[in-house]
Amino acid sequence: MSSFKSGTNRKIGFHSSVLLRLLASIVFLPCLFIITKKGGYHFLALVDIVIVIGMWEFYSMMEAKGIRPYKGIGIFCALALSWYMFFRNGMYANLFLTLALLAIMCMELTRKDGKKAVYHISTTIFGVIYVAFLASHLVMLREFPTSVNLSYSYGSLFVFLAFVVTWSGDTSAYIVGMFAGKRPLLPRVSEKKTIEGAMGGIFFSLVGAIVSRYTFASFLETWQAIAIGLIAAIVGQLGDLVESMIKRDAEIKDASATIPGHGGVLDRFDSLLFTAPLIYYFLKFVVF
Numbered sequence: 001m002s003s004f005k006s007g008t009n010r011k012i013g014f015h016s017s018v019l020l021r022l023l024a025s026i027v028f029l030p031c032l033f034i035i036t037k038k039g040g041y042h043f044l045a046l047v048d049i050v051i052v053i054g055m056w057e058f059y060s061m062m063e064a065k066g067i068r069p070y071k072g073i074g075i076f077c078a079l080a081l082s083w084y085m086f087f088r089n090g091m092y093a094n095l096f097l098t099l100a101l102l103a104i105m106c107m108e109l110t111r112k113d114g115k116k117a118v119y120h121i122s123t124t125i126f127g128v129i130y131v132a133f134l135a136s137h138l139v140m141l142r143e144f145p146t147s148v149n150l151s152y153s154y155g156s157l158f159v160f161l162a163f164v165v166t167w168s169g170d171t172s173a174y175i176v177g178m179f180a181g182k183r184p185l186l187p188r189v190s191e192k193k194t195i196e197g198a199m200g201g202i203f204f205s206l207v208g209a210i211v212s213r214y215t216f217a218s219f220l221e222t223w224q225a226i227a228i229g230l231i232a233a234i235v236g237q238l239g240d241l242v243e244s245m246i247k248r249d250a251e252i253k254d255a256s257a258t259i260p261g262h263g264g265v266l267d268r269f270d271s272l273l274f275t276a277p278l279i280y281y282f283l284k285f286v287v288f
Helices: 004-040 042-061 069-086 093-108 117-147 154-180 197-211 223-252 264-286
Strands: 184-186 190-194
Touching: 004 042, 004 117, 004 154, 042 069, 042 117, 042 223, 042 264, 069 093, 069 117, 093 117, 117 154, 154 190, 154 197, 154 223, 154 264, 184 197, 190 197, 190 223, 197 223, 223 264
Parallel strands: none
Antiparallel strands: 184 190
8 A cells, every 4th residue: 555655656746847847848948949049148148047056056065065165256257267168169268267276276365264175175166167167068069150160050050959969868868767767777876867767868869869960950960960869868867967976965855946847957957068068079070
């Protein structure tokens, strides 16, 4: 009887979660589509919103562990980095990261309590790299046509491709794992993620990549679409696991409750933080 109730509660919880996700997507996706199509400062502003909330979530998780990152200077460096990559399309990003690191280390000198200085410094700069540097590759994807003499409208197609292959795998891994998942994938990081869910994610990322190739991403050859699908499937799930590892270490379930049904911004964009940079470099060095 108890197992029956447990199974029933699980199904109710699943359906409620899916409904919330669906409602949030109905509101969120059209806005995302319109802003991505516009590009320019509109898309930069959207990515900056993701960066600011994501940085705040990450630093809040670190504070739950007793670490005190420099939220203000970290978020300032993150925004400045995204703008720098927007105007320079990624050029001299190493120089900016060096200056940000030096600034954060100098800020530690002003703290009265010098204990755990390395923790405070490294956590602050890691937040900039993990959230802002990786997320800024979405801006670089959108602006990529300006560096290879393509029509600016191609940039929205590059970003849409990243969205489709990443989130088709992400969503299908969740659904397949919920209904058919039996064998845990990496239980010390996340008990809910399963091998069956991971395989479902790989399959549907490939499907998403191939469908994209024959609809809006005709600039790809079939083998290139398959390669991007595999990259997104594998690396996207690694991004999901990395965020799960960070949350587990901080002993929290979700990064926040910013997006109904999805959790926080990091919960929704964790996979994309890993896939967007690799898709960008694949397009840059292989396709174009």
